[in-house]
Amino acid sequence: MEKEEGASSTHVLVLPFPAQGHMNPLFQFSNRLVSKGLKVTLATTIFIAKTMKSHPGSLIVDPISDGFDDGGWAVAEDMNIYKERFEAVGSRTLAELVEKYSHDCPVKCLIYDSHIPWALDVAKKLGIVGASFFTQSCAVDLIYYNVSRGLLSTPVQGPTVTIPGLPLLEVNDLPSFVYYALGSYATHLSSVLSQFSNFEKADWLLVNTFDKLEDEVVQWMSKKWRIKTIGPTVPSMYLDKRMEGNTDYGINLFHLDTDPFVKWLNTKETSSVVYVSFGSLAELGEEQMEELAWGLKNSNSYFLWVVRASEETKLPSKFVEETSEKGMVVTWCPQLEVLAHRAVGCFMTHCGWNSTLEALSLGVPMVAMPQWTDQTTNGKFVVDIWEVGLRARVDEKGIVRREDIELCIKEVMEGDKGKEIKRNVKKWKELAKEAVDEGGSSDKNIEDFIAGLVCD
Structure with a gap:
C-alpha cells in the first residue's frame, strides 16, 4: 500500500x-x-x-x-x-x-x-x-x-x-x-x-x-x-x-469462544441460516422476546441467535431445548465472522450503523427490526432507499408479532422479493469494496x- x-x-x-x-x-x-x-x-x-x-x-x-x-x-x-x-x-x-x-x-x-x-x-x-x-x-x-x-x-x-x-x-x-x-x-x-x-x-x-x-x-x-x-x-x-x-477490529471487550458456533455453521447448507443479533445495548421486553422466539421457530429456518447473558431469562421456558435441532443460542459471537460465513442467508438486525455497514459490505440481506436511537432511520434506508431488506412492523402495542417475523424471514430467504433484495445487496457489497x-x-x-x- x-x-x-x-x-x-x-x-x-x-x-x-x-x-x-x-x-x-x-x-x-x-x-x-x-x-x-x-x-x-x-x-x-x-x-x-x-x-x-x-x-x-x-x-x-x-x-x-x-x-x-x-x-x-x-x-x-x-x-x-x-x-x-x-x-x-x-x-x-x-x-x-x-x-x-x-x-x-x-x-x-x-x-x-x-x-x-x-x-x-x-x-x-x-x-x-x-x-x-x-x-x-x-x-x-x-x-x-x-x-x-x-x-x-x-x-x-x-x-x-x-x-x-x-x-x-x-x-x-x-x-x-x-x-x-x-x-x-x-x-x-x-x-x-x-x-x-x-x-x-x-x-x-x-x-x-x-x-x-x-x-x-x-x-x-x-x-x-x-x-x-x-x-x-x-x-x-x-x-x-x-x-x-x-x-x-483489534479490540474486544467480550470473551469469545468461536469453536462451537463455527462447527455448527459448517454443518449447514449455503444461505440456510438466519443470524439474529440486536447489538450490545438494545434490550427487548419479555413479550417481544417470546414473539421473536416463536417467529424464528415457525419460520422453520436454521437460526443462530445472540442473546446476551443478561437477557437469557426472557427466553420462553424450554425454548432452547425445543429448538435445538434448528437453532443455536449464544451469548456472543464475532459478528463479522458470522456474516461472512457461507451458511448465513439473512441477518435479523436492530439496524445499528456498524451492523448495517457490515451486512452491506458482506452482502447479507436483512430483516430490519430497529429498536431505538438512529436505528429507525437506518432501517428506513435499508428497506426503502437501498432495498436490501424487509421491515418487521410493530403493532399498536409496539410489538413485532411472530407472524410478521415468520413472514419476513421466509420472504427474504425464499420469496421473490428476497431474490430482488439479494441482487441489490450484491451491488452494494461491490460498491463498498470499490470505495x-x-x-x-x-x-x-x-x-x-x-x-x-x-x-x-
Missing part, C-alpha cells in the same frame, strides 16, 4: 468514546492510517485499557482517565454524570498525554469521537489539528444537526418531515430521540446534540460512510463543511484485502486527509 511521503513522522492521537460500537469503526480507521505510514496512538480510557480482551495490533495504546478508572461509564449514576466527569478529568489527562509526546514525536492531529466535543477545545488550546469522527450515518448526523440549530422542532409533529439532502421521511423514520423526545429520550437527545456544539470549528469532519451509499446527503453536507467520508470501516480482509491479517479499494472514493479521502496533515 502506497505511503504518503513524510507520513512516518506524522503522529496522530485517536480518542474514541469508550463503548464497543464507537470504538470499532475508529480503531479500524486507525489501522488504515497506520497502513499508510502514520504513527497512531489510541487514547483509550484506563478502564477500557484494563478490560481489553485483545490488543489492537500495531497501534500504540496510551490511556487517559475518565474519572471512573475502575468501572467506566457503567458505574456512573447516569450518562450525564459520566460525561461531565469525563470532560473534567479527560480534558486534563488528554492534554497531559499530548504534552508527554511533545519532545520525541509531537502529536500533529487529534481525531476524536464526535460525542466528545470538548476534545476539540483541548486540540485548539495545544495548537494541533482537530478532526471530529462521526460514527453514525450522514443522514442521521444531518437530522441531529437540524434539531441542534432549531430547524426541526421536537417532539416532531407528523406525519412527514422534509429536510434538504434527505428523502421524505415519516415521523417514525427519524431517530427515536427526535420523534419522541420525552422523558429519558430528551436527556439522550441533549447528549447527541452536543456533537454539534463546536463541530464547525473542527479542521475536518470524518464520517463512517461512503459517497455512493449516501450520495445526496454527502453532496449537501460537503457544500457546507470540510467533510470526508472514510468508510465503511470494516476490516480490510473482508473488503479490499490490502491489509494482510486485518480480520477484526476502499486503492483510488476509491473513501481511500482517496483518507489520502487527502493524510496529505493535509503532512503538508500542514
Whole structure:
C-alpha cells in the first residue's frame, strides 16, 4: 500500500468514546492510517485499557482517565454524570498525554469521537489539528444537526418531515430521540446534540460512510463543511484485502469462544441460516422476546441467535431445548465472522450503523427490526432507499408479532422479493469494496486527509 511521503513522522492521537460500537469503526480507521505510514496512538480510557480482551495490533495504546478508572461509564449514576466527569478529568489527562509526546514525536492531529466535543477545545488550546469522527450515518448526523440549530422542532409533529439532502421521511423514520423526545429520550437527545456544539470549528469532519451509499446527503453536507467520508470501516480482509491479517477490529471487550458456533455453521447448507443479533445495548421486553422466539421457530429456518447473558431469562421456558435441532443460542459471537460465513442467508438486525455497514459490505440481506436511537432511520434506508431488506412492523402495542417475523424471514430467504433484495445487496457489497479499494472514493479521502496533515 502506497505511503504518503513524510507520513512516518506524522503522529496522530485517536480518542474514541469508550463503548464497543464507537470504538470499532475508529480503531479500524486507525489501522488504515497506520497502513499508510502514520504513527497512531489510541487514547483509550484506563478502564477500557484494563478490560481489553485483545490488543489492537500495531497501534500504540496510551490511556487517559475518565474519572471512573475502575468501572467506566457503567458505574456512573447516569450518562450525564459520566460525561461531565469525563470532560473534567479527560480534558486534563488528554492534554497531559499530548504534552508527554511533545519532545520525541509531537502529536500533529487529534481525531476524536464526535460525542466528545470538548476534545476539540483541548486540540485548539495545544495548537494541533482537530478532526471530529462521526460514527453514525450522514443522514442521521444531518437530522441531529437540524434539531441542534432549531430547524426541526421536537417532539416532531407528523406525519412527514422534509429536510434538504434527505428523502421524505415519516415521523417514525427519524431517530427515536427526535420523534419522541420525552422523558429519558430528551436527556439522550441533549447528549447527541452536543456533537454539534463546536463541530464547525473542527479542521475536518470524518464520517463512517461512503459517497455512493449516501450520495445526496454527502453532496449537501460537503457544500457546507470540510467533510470526508472514510468508510465503511470494516476490516480490510473482508473488503479490499490490502491489509494482510486485518480480520477484526483489534479490540474486544467480550470473551469469545468461536469453536462451537463455527462447527455448527459448517454443518449447514449455503444461505440456510438466519443470524439474529440486536447489538450490545438494545434490550427487548419479555413479550417481544417470546414473539421473536416463536417467529424464528415457525419460520422453520436454521437460526443462530445472540442473546446476551443478561437477557437469557426472557427466553420462553424450554425454548432452547425445543429448538435445538434448528437453532443455536449464544451469548456472543464475532459478528463479522458470522456474516461472512457461507451458511448465513439473512441477518435479523436492530439496524445499528456498524451492523448495517457490515451486512452491506458482506452482502447479507436483512430483516430490519430497529429498536431505538438512529436505528429507525437506518432501517428506513435499508428497506426503502437501498432495498436490501424487509421491515418487521410493530403493532399498536409496539410489538413485532411472530407472524410478521415468520413472514419476513421466509420472504427474504425464499420469496421473490428476497431474490430482488439479494441482487441489490450484491451491488452494494461491490460498491463498498470499490470505495476502499486503492483510488476509491473513501481511500482517496483518507489520502487527502493524510496529505493535509503532512503538508500542514
